[in-house]
Amino acid sequence: MVERIAQIVVLAEDAEQANLARHYLIRCGHHQRNIVVRLAPQGQGSGEQYVRERYPLEVAYYRNRSTSRKAALMVGPDCDTGTVEEHERELDRALVASSEAKREAAEEIALLLPKRNIETRVLCLSGGAVDEVTNYKGTRNNGALIKPAAVTLYEWSRTGSTVPASCVPSLRKGLIEVRRIG
Numbered sequence: 001m002v003e004r005i006a007q008i009v010v011l012a013e014d015a016e017q018a019n020l021a022r023h024y025l026i027r028c029g030h031h032q033r034n035i036v037v038r039l040a041p042q043g044q045g046s047g048e049q050y051v052r053e054r055y056p057l058e059v060a061y062y063r064n065r066s067t068s069r070k071a072a073l074m075v076g077p078d079c080d081t082g083t084v085e086e087h088e089r090e091l092d093r094a095l096v097a098s099s100e101a102k103r104e105a106a107e108e109i110a111l112l113l114p115k116r117n118i119e120t121r122v123l124c125l126s127g128g129a130v131d132e133v134t135n136y137k138g139t140r141n142n143g144a145l146i147k148p149a150a151v152t153l154y155e156w157s158r159t160g161s162t163v164p165a166s167c168v169p170s171l172r173k174g175l176i177e178v179r180r181i182g
Contacts, residue, residue, distance in 0.1 A: 009058055009061070009072070009073050010076070011051055011058050011075045012076040013048055013078055014047055014078075017112070019143075020149060020150055022035050022150075024150040027150055052090055052094050053094065058073055058075070059103070062109060066107075066108070072180075073110070075109070076118070077113065078117040078118060079116065080116060084113045087111075087113050108181050112174050112177055114170055114171070114174070115132040116132055116133065117137050119138075120170075122145050124167060125148075153174075157179055159179075163175065
């Protein structure tokens with residue numbers, strides 16, 4: 001049985017990213033009532049910018065909560081055409097600019113940074129041949145693929161699991177990140 005986490009906040013750019021994280025966490029044994037989703041408001045600018053600007057607030061909230069009870073934070077902006085490393089640095093800079101310390105290795109803060117977008121990750125987890133250059137957004141209805149993709153994410157993230165060679169690099173890095181929580 002997974003250690004009980006009183007609250008897990010999922011800070012996501014869009015509903016697909018949030019749903020993948022939520023289904024993954026439920027598959028890990030967390031109760032859905034302990035999962036709080038914070039989505040970028042639609043039609044009000046860049047979802048990536050919303051996540052980046054909200055990240056320091058959520059980190060501060062996580063750190064405050066985790067002093068008295070078990071808490072976690074999952075963060076999911078798309079990398080689009082940038083690199084995962086660039087987005088990690090941008091999130092670090094956002095913390096420093098708001099007088100928050102950078103994320104520490106022991107903190108249960110997972111950065112899920114899909115390259116190019118969440119559709120790439122969902123299709124990869126669903127067995128599709130994908131790359132991180134092609135924009136798969138809008139190419140098919142990924143909603144039905146989210147739940148089975150979350151099961152695959154869970155299976156691939158377990159210690160000792162065999163991840164296929166077709167797994168894209170940003171997802172390989174994401175598998176390590178989800179272990180901070182799952």
